[in-house]
Amino acid sequence: MQYDLLLRGGRVIDPAQNLDGIHDVAIKDRRIAAVLPAIAPSSAKESVDVSGKLVLPGLIDTHGHVFQYVTGRFGLEADLCGVRSGVTCVVDQGGPSCMTLPAFRAYVVEDKYTRTLAFLSAYLVGGIEGHYYPSLYKPDCVDVEATVKSALENRDIVKGIKAHAELGGFARWGIEVIKLAAEIGRRANLPVYIHFGQLWPLPESGANGVDPDTILDQVVPLLKPGDILAHPFTRHPGGFVNREGKVHPIVKEALARGLKTDVGHGSHFSFRMARIALDAGIVPDTLGADMHGYNTSVPKPRGTPEAHPDQEHMFFGKTRFSLVSTMTSMLALGLTIEQVVPMVTSNPAKMLAMEGEIGTLKPGVDADVSVLHDERGAWTLSDNEGTRVRAGRVLRPYFCVRTGRRYESDASILPPLAVAA
Ligand SMILES: [Zn+2]
Numbered sequence: 001m002q003y004d005l006l007l008r009g010g011r012v013i014d015p016a017q018n019l020d021g022i023h024d025v026a027i028k029d030r031r032i033a034a035v036l037p038a039i040a041p042s043s044a045k046e047s048v049d050v051s052g053k054l055v056l057p058g059l060i061d062t063h064g065h066v067f068q069y070v071t072g073r074f075g076l077e078a079d080l081c082g083v084r085s086g087v088t089c090v091v092d093q094g095g096p097s098c099m100t101l102p103a104f105r106a107y108v109v110e111d112k113y114t115r116t117l118a119f120l121s122a123y124l125v126g127g128i129e130g131h132y133y134p135s136l137y138k139p140d141c142v143d144v145e146a147t148v149k150s151a152l153e154n155r156d157i158v159k160g161i162k163a164h165a166e167l168g169g170f171a172r173w174g175i176e177v178i179k180l181a182a183e184i185g186r187r188a189n190l191p192v193y194i195h196f197g198q199l200w201p202l203p204e205s206g207a208n209g210v211d212p213d214t215i216l217d218q219v220v221p222l223l224k225p226g227d228i229l230a231h232p233f234t235r236h237p238g239g240f241v242n243r244e245g246k247v248h249p250i251v252k253e254a255l256a257r258g259l260k261t262d263v264g265h266g267s268h269f270s271f272r273m274a275r276i277a278l279d280a281g282i283v284p285d286t287l288g289a290d291m292h293g294y295n296t297s298v299p300k301p302r303g304t305p306e307a308h309p310d311q312e313h314m315f316f317g318k319t320r321f322s323l324v325s326t327m328t329s330m331l332a333l334g335l336t337i338e339q340v341v342p343m344v345t346s347n348p349a350k351m352l353a354m355e356g357e358i359g360t361l362k363p364g365v366d367a368d369v370s371v372l373h374d375e376r377g378a379w380t381l382s383d384n385e386g387t388r389v390r391a392g393r394v395l396r397p398y399f400c401v402r403t404g405r406r407y408e409s410d411a412s413i414l415p416p417l418a419v420a421a
Contacts, residue, residue: 003028004404006044009051010371015342016057016349016360025055027367030404035361050371053398056341057360058088058115058368060348061323063230063264063288065127066116067095067104073293073304074130076413080298081291082114083407085322085414086397088368089115089358091348093193093230093264093288094162097126098143098150101158109157113402115368117352119160119193120151122181127162130294132305134168134200139176144184151188159352160191160228165219167238168200171208175218182222191260191351192227194219197234197268212238216248225258228351232261232277232284235270235385240277247280255282260351263343265326266290271387274333286351287330287343289323296320296413320415324372324397332381332391369401375417 003026012023012035024039025032041047065071066078075095082090096104096118108116121127124143125136151158163181178194185192196219198212215238220229229251232240242248255261261284263269268290293300294308297319323344330340349359358368373396382388396417397409 001043001045003033003044004046005401006039006041006047007050007055007369007371008041008047009049010053010055012055012361013337013341014057014361015346016355017362020338025361025369027401027404030367032361032363032365032367034363052374054372054374054395056370056372057345058358058400058402059086059323059344059370060089060091060359061087061289062091062262062286062348062351063093063290064090065095065292066090066092066108067126069301070100070103071095071127072129073300074127076291076293076296076298078108078112078114078116080411080413081289081322082112082116083400083402084409084411085324086370086372086400086409087114087323088370088400088402089117091159091352092116092118094119094121094127097121097124098146099124100126101150101154105154105157113407115358115402117157117159119162120147120158122147122161122163122177122184129305130292130308131164131199132308134172137164137169137177138173139180142177142180144180144187147184148187151184151190158190160193161185161188162193164195164199165215166195166200167198167207167210167212167215168202170210170215171206172203178219178222185227186224192223193230193262194223194228195230197231197236197239213242213248216250220250220254220259223259226260228260228262229254230262230264231268232282233263233270233274234268235273236268239273240282241273245276247277247282251282260285262286262288263326264288264290265329267295267384269329269383270385271333271383271389272385278333283339284343285347287323287326287340289321289326291321298413320413322397322411322414324395325415328391328393328395329381331393331395332389367401367404371398371400372396373398
């Protein structure tokens with residue numbers, strides 16, 4: 001037999017190869033062997049009919065929280081939002097730090113079936129409990145030297161640096177943490193991923209004169225091309241859309257200078273804000289799902305906080321989702337499948353400086369493939385502001401192949417097809 005596995009008759013979209021059409025995908029020795037309009041089933045040990053399905057390069061979630069246990073309630077089990085949700089690669093956004101990266105390597109990267117990578121936390125403690133304890137994130141708790149060293153000596157798994165530019169932090173300590181994070185990114189020559197939109201509650205003294213609509217103005221000049229502005233569709237103050245309901249003027253300037261945007265869907269996502277940003281021409285580059293233990297229905301480890309201090313962090317019952325359902329959200333907003341697929345394949349590969357390695361079905365790469373159901377009908381989607389939008393198309397993971405091995409999409413956190421009647 002020439003091939004180990006053949007995926008037959010699906011619509012293959014591989015933006016990195018400019019490929020979109022009905023093709024067969026052949027896998028041999030855990031690598032992609034061929035992608036052709038027709039490959040004889042007799043040439044493979046096993047052949048799967050995937051006609052009517054989307055066959056995509058293994059999906060890459062640019063914003064996950066999968067440092068289970070070490071980050072308390074916050075971290076999910078990596079394969080739950082990874083291979084068991086149709087996603088072959090998850091990037092943990094700021095869970096591990098220079099202090100805990102060895103544990104991330106041993107217990108997540110090397111122990112899970114999903115390919116896991118990290119944007120290293122700029123803070124010494126990392127993203128514990130979803131930043132439940134704000135005092136751990138002050139400038140004193142950043143060590144530039146140690147974080148640069150950790151990043152440089154772990155380049156195989158560290159693909160960027162994570163920090164937060166938000167009102168709770170700015171009210172306490174100003175912009176110092178972001179200056180340090182930008183310095184780490186420059187010295188390690190890695191992209192910096194900046195969270196926008198209020199996350200921490202305000203200190204007792206209030207906002208201390210900080211206007212959330214000035215945060216982007218202060219942060220963008222510190223960033224370099226390739227750095228990432230996250231949560232463009234957040235409904236929290238200090239995001240892309242200002243209090244007048246308009247996209248902050250510096251955003252366009254930033255994107256023209258080569259900065260990138262990542263949706264970071266999760267609980268910050270608002271259809272209303274997304275409409276405003278998209279209408280202003282802001283099309284995101286990548287589409288992280290931003291799932292964690294506070295916005296999914298997974299068991300709460302004993303003794304961890306009951307709820308996130310930012311109550312809006314908790315979904316109104318919408319606790320079952322995946323990277324693929326965030327793709328559905330984008331389609332419901334009017335983006336085309338041709339726009340959405342690069343956001344979870346070729347664009348993240350670029351962001352991670354792993355082009356030609358992941359996010360493509362080019363013969364020779366690891367056989368990471370995601371196969372999705374592509375359903376047509378009438379659904380209503382809602383965000384946790386209560387905004388409802390109609391969807392005529394819903395994508396759902398069917399299975400994925402990770403280095404040649406097949407994983408069914410059986411994660412307990414996947415939404416049922418009947419999203420709403
Ligand atoms: Zn997050």
